[in-house]
Amino acid sequence: xxxxxxxxxxxxxxxxxxxxxxxxxxxxxxxxxxxxxxxxxxxxxxxxxxxxxxxxxxxxxxxxxxxxxxxxxxxxxxxxxxxxxxxxxxxxxxxxxxxxxxxxxxxxxxxxxxxxxxxxxxxxxx
Amino acid sequence: xxxxxxxxxxxxxxxxxxxxxxxxxxxxxxxxxxxxxxxxxxxxxxxxxxxxxxxxxxxxxxxxxxxxxxxxxxxxxxxxxxxxxxxxxxxxxxxxxxxxxxxxxxxxxxxxxxxxxxxxxxxxxxxxxxxxxxxxxxxxxxxxxxxxxxxxxxxxxxxxxxxxxxxxxxxxxxxxxxxxxxxxxxxxxx
Numbered sequence: 001x002x003x004x005x006x007x008x009x010x011x012x013x014x015x016x017x018x019x020x021x022x023x024x025x026x027x028x029x030x031x032x033x034x035x036x037x038x039x040x041x042x043x044x045x046x047x048x049x050x051x052x053x054x055x056x057x058x059x060x061x062x063x064x065x066x067x068x069x070x071x072x073x074x075x076x077x078x079x080x081x082x083x084x085x086x087x088x089x090x091x092x093x094x095x096x097x098x099x100x101x102x103x104x105x106x107x108x109x110x111x112x113x114x115x116x117x118x119x120x121x122x123x124x125x126x
Numbered sequence: 127x128x129x130x131x132x133x134x135x136x137x138x139x140x141x142x143x144x145x146x147x148x149x150x151x152x153x154x155x156x157x158x159x160x161x162x163x164x165x166x167x168x169x170x171x172x173x174x175x176x177x178x179x180x181x182x183x184x185x186x187x188x189x190x191x192x193x194x195x196x197x198x199x200x201x202x203x204x205x206x207x208x209x210x211x212x213x214x215x216x217x218x219x220x221x222x223x224x225x226x227x228x229x230x231x232x233x234x235x236x237x238x239x240x241x242x243x244x245x246x247x248x249x250x251x252x253x254x255x256x257x258x259x260x261x262x263x264x265x266x267x268x269x270x271x272x273x274x275x276x277x278x279x280x281x282x283x284x285x286x287x288x289x290x291x292x293x294x295x296x297x298x299x300x301x302x303x304x305x306x307x308x309x310x311x312x313x314x315x316x
Binding site: 018019021023024025026028030031032033034035036038039040041042043044045046047049050051053055056058059060062063066069070073074076077078079080081082083085086088089090092093094095096097098099100101103104105106107108110 | 155245
């Protein structure tokens, strides 16, 4: 297994500002990616809060998880450290497992009755 | 060039996110989410996360979204009926999200970027470098992930099997799966 070469062997110099990412010759700022991630997370939060259909709520949770993944990958690129990408892969796995179990529960509930509003599922409110 | 790609992908992602929230039919929400995931995978590619890009397309836009579409096709087109039981929920959630976005904006102003580790970006994020991290430093989390997937698969099978006391049309006693059944005829979908 060939180790990646150390810094300084013909690599381009670091940009002046730490948040600047040099991508394909153009300079993008890491905060743009973080802002996009924040907007997507906020949209997902709106969906979870205002939508009534349990299926759509699951979809919005997936959207929020995707936004978090974008943050992880952005910081991974900014720090030039692969740990963020590995963590993004883990969270992707968790999201897949969550979707499977959530949809399983949903199908099980829909067998008993038609649910059009999550507020109808309030038998456990104590 | 990269800047144009970023802004196009970001615009597509935000429009798709608005579509996820705004469409009234769940199937359109799912298709909007597929759009968001494809746009995000383009952005992952910009951030030189090639392996995450491939996994995002295969696992998310492929497998998970097909699962969602399958469940929607199974359950039929459920439409939402107007307002729920909680009053002022829309306004309260709007206030909450505005506060949340303000908080995140404030945090973005104060991010202390660290000096980056100095690695060769030509091999950054390739399958090889990901695998080295996944099988050396993060071996135990990786194995725990496989355990998690196993548990999720078993749970999904347990939740979605056919109940025998449900077969003659009457609803089961409770929400939980009935105990003590299994075996017998193989499960057939109704």
